[in-house]
Amino acid sequence: MKSQVLAELSRRENAVAAERVAREELQASRRGAQRDVEAAERLTALSETSEALSSGEIPVGHAQLIARAASEGPIDQTFLVEAAKHQGYDQFARTLRTHQQEQSDDDGQSIYDRQRKSRTGRAFSSRETGMYLLSGEFDPITGAKIDTVLAAKEKELWNQEDPRDRRTPLQRMADAIAELILEPEKGKARGTALMVVADYDAVNQELVNARLADGTPIPMCELVRLACDSDILPGVYRAATQEMNLGRRRRTASEAQRAALIYRDRECIGCGASANRGFAHHVQFWSDGGPTDFGNLVLVCNKCHHSIHDDNWQVAHDPNAKRWKTHPPPDPFPSSGIDTTQHLERNPVLIN
Numbered sequence: 368m369k370s371q372v373l374a375e376l377s378r379r380e381n382a383v384a385a386e387r388v389a390r391e392e393l394q395a396s397r398r399g400a401q402r403d404v405e406a407a408e409r410l411t412a413l414s415e416t417s418e419a420l421s422s423g424e425i426p427v428g429h430a431q432l433i434a435r436a437a438s439e440g441p442i443d444q445t446f447l448v449e450a451a452k453h454q455g456y457d458q459f460a461r462t463l464r465t466h467q468q469e470q471s472d473d474d475g476q477s478i479y480d481r482q483r484k485s486r487t488g489r490a491f492s493s494r495e496t497g498m499y500l501l502s503g504e505f506d507p508i509t510g511a512k513i514d515t516v517l518a519a520k521e522k523e524l525w526n527q528e529d530p531r532d533r534r535t536p537l538q539r540m541a542d543a544i545a546e547l548i549l550e551p552e553k554g555k556a557r558g559t560a561l562m563v564v565a566d567y568d569a570v571n572q573e574l575v576n577a578r579l580a581d582g583t584p585i586p587m588c589e590l591v592r593l594a595c596d597s598d599i600l601p602g603v604y605r606a607a608t609q610e611m612n613l614g615r616r617r618r619t620a621s622e623a624q625r626a627a628l629i630y631r632d633r634e635c636i637g638c639g640a641s642a643n644r645g646f647a648h649h650v651q652f653w654s655d656g657g658p659t660d661f662g663n664l665v666l667v668c669n670k671c672h673h674s675i676h677d678d679n680w681q682v683a684h685d686p687n688a689k690r691w692k693t694h695p696p697p698d699p700f701p702s703s704g705i706d707t708t709q710h711l712e713r714n715p716v717l718i719n
């Protein structure tokens with residue numbers, strides 16, 4: 368209803384009037400009002416999506432994603448509405464990105480060009496807090512490059528920390544950004560590599576389906592451009608020729624295993640954190656005799672790694688989704704044989 372009213376107001380008067388109503392009557396923020404009116408205007412042209420939204424079959428956020436995608440290029444509305452009915456927000460956003468790439472008639476080049484064009488950077492001092500704020504929005508390839516460098520710097524800082532007195536992840540990220548800008552002579556941290564993936568079409572003998580490690584599709588000619596960049600080491604990964612099972616010979620995963628893990632798991636299997644901050648975890652613990660074999664390794668972030676080792680979270684393979692996932696402990700209150708009056712909110716598993 369909100370969407371219909373805003374669209375109608377915008378049609379009768381203009382977008383500014385509709386935004387004013389959203390701000391004053393619906394207490395939306397300036398940015399929120401702008402977004403709501405934009406989405407409402409776009410939705411009027413998308414009957415299937417509007418109907419599914421008003422009948423409660425798809426959530427508002429999903430409808431707004433479809434509306435934005437429709438303004439960017441061709442989409443198959445029926446397919447997207449169907450997917451929106453039973454996919455969570457993150458999964459649907461990914462489905463949508465892949466769909467846009469497939470529907471575009473130029474291998475997603477125009478999508479990528481538009482993303483590049485809408486890059487923004489902001490830097491200012493906040494009047495309220497006196498703090499200095501830095502934010503930016505980048506196209507996916509630039510973003511992946513930045514993330515790789517940042518993650519490596521964070522890891523470097525982590526290694527220098529006193530384990531009993533660690534920074535919070537947000538503090539570490541802030542320090543990494545500051546150090547990269549203020550002390551460029553220290554350079555990039557070692558071991559930074561950007562990973563891009565493509566499939567080999569054996570019939571036509573060409574590379575197809577180029578994407579970043581997290582599955583974000585990119586145009587093939589951008590992949591070629593990346594491969595020519597001297598800062599990037601192109602590598603063809605073939606599972607068959609790599610030493611993927613190291614058994615009990617070494618505890619830490621090899622570079623090849625890590626690359627294969629990032630390719631297979633894409634992100635932390637627990638919370639979806641960036642693969643650049645991932646660790647290789649032994650499903651059957653190393654301490655229980657688990658081998659450093661590809662089939663016994665999964666990619667997890669530091670936080671989820673702790674949940675598994677300290678709080679008994681379980682790692683299991685979901686045969687339907689063909690992915691590894693983490694699950695909460697089967698029994699968050701294991702019997703200690705002592706009667707306690709433990710409060711529910713004290714349990715760290717439930718707090719997290």
Ligand SMILES: [Zn+2]
Binds near residue numbers: 637
């Ligand atoms: Zn995680």
